[in-house]
Amino acid sequence: MPPNVALLEARALHARYGEIEALHGINLDVAQGSIVALLGANGSGKTTTLRALTGATRRSGSILFDKREVIGHAPEDVARLGIAHVPEGRGTLSTLSVWENLAMGAYTLTDARRTRARYEKLVAYFPWLAERREQPAGLLSGGEQQMLAIARALMMEPRLILLDEPSLGLAPIIVSRIFEILRTINRDDGVTILIAEQNAAAALALADQAYVLETGRIALSGPSHDLAGNEQIRKSYLGY
Ligand SMILES: Nc1ncnc2c1ncn2[C@@H]1O[C@H](COP(=O)(O)OP(=O)(O)O)[C@@H](O)[C@H]1O
Ligand SMILES: [Mg+2]
Incomplete structure (x- = not known):
């Protein structure tokens, strides 16, 4: 698998609920075959981002999936694309x-x-x-x-799977089991993963890259290893 080929590229992605804008133009790249974590406090926009990517929430901007624009397509079409x-x-x-x-x-x-x-x-x-x-x-x-x-x-044999806080409400040992399976699915089946999590420590241990959302904007991004290794970032942005 060639390294660093973008499978998903979101540019200037906005999403709104009625009059209220929840995502203020975010850029997000997910490389083919990678695991990307979407971190941030409760209410920062993780769920909205995932829903905007599938079309479940009203969005604007550009979302290229495998170089194809998906904005304008219904959620069922997005599912069919993988x-x-x-x-x-x-x-x-x-x-x-x-x-x-x-x-x-x-x-x-x-x-x-x-x-x-x-x-x-x-x-x-x-x-x-x-x-x-x-x-x-x-x-x-x-x-x-x-x-x-x-x-x-x-x-449905997806090429990309979006997971919204799979660890929520589960005991740490169960979270480890689930994350281990996700790692295996990524490695053996080549399924690319975008995972939204409040459990930053566990998500960073799983992911290659991470984005940190703050009130609908990307506050920070980089290789998971760099974010997890930076005490300042951990304390200021990740809460651990
Ligand atoms: N259905 C909705 N209607 C109105 N506002 C919403 C709705 N869902 C989420 N929001 C608002 O959008 C923002 C982002 O929420 P959300 O994406 O759920 O964050 P997270 O998943 O990171 O907790 C919050 O301010 C939240 O109150
Ligand atoms: Mg959420």
């Missing part, structure tokens, strides 16, 4: 079974054999999915629901 979104609060449907949730994620796959192959691949990452495939998703633990949400997003 961007999967694991939303804040997971978005799994609690009354549907584990399998039904996964099948929903495969809606961009038209071929049943391919869907089946995809399912087998995900069971290798999350073996418990097979054991619990008939159970309602609502009976799963918080960590399992997060894993199901990730597995569901991976069903």
Whole structure:
């Protein structure tokens, strides 16, 4: 894989809720095959950024995905292009079974054999999915629901996966497990990852590059290793 080929390039990205502008023109680059962390305090604009990228929130500016402009495309088209979104609060449907949730994620796959192959691949990452495939998703633990949400997003064979605070409300040991799986998916399947997190320490340990948002603007960006290694930055921007 050639290094530093941009898969996603956002330029002067603005987003608003009615009269209120929440993103004030951000620039964001995600290299193909990389893991990028989007950090920042509660309310800084992480969720809005991810939603603006998929078109779930009104946005303007430019978003090139694999050199193609996606602004003007509906969220379903963006999904078809290969961007999967694991939303804040997971978005799994609690009354549907584990399998039904996964099948929903495969809606961009038209071929049943391919869907089946995809399912087998995900069971290798999350073996418990097979054991619990008939159970309602609502009976799963918080960590399992997060894993199901990730597995569901991976069903459509995305090139880029957007994750919105996957660690939220989970015990550190569960977060480590989930991040380890994300690392494996990135390394072995070449899935590029953009992960929004308030857990800066864990996200920086996972990511190659990081952006820090402050009230809808990029306050800081750079290689994760540099940010994590700078005590001043850690204290002023990352809260640890
Ligand atoms: N649905 C909404 N309607 C109006 N304002 C919103 C909405 N969602 C978020 N905001 C505002 O946009 C800003 C960014 O929020 P958000 O993207 O959710 O931040 P984060 O994910 O970093 O916590 C905040 O000021 C928040 O109050
Ligand atoms: Mg959020």
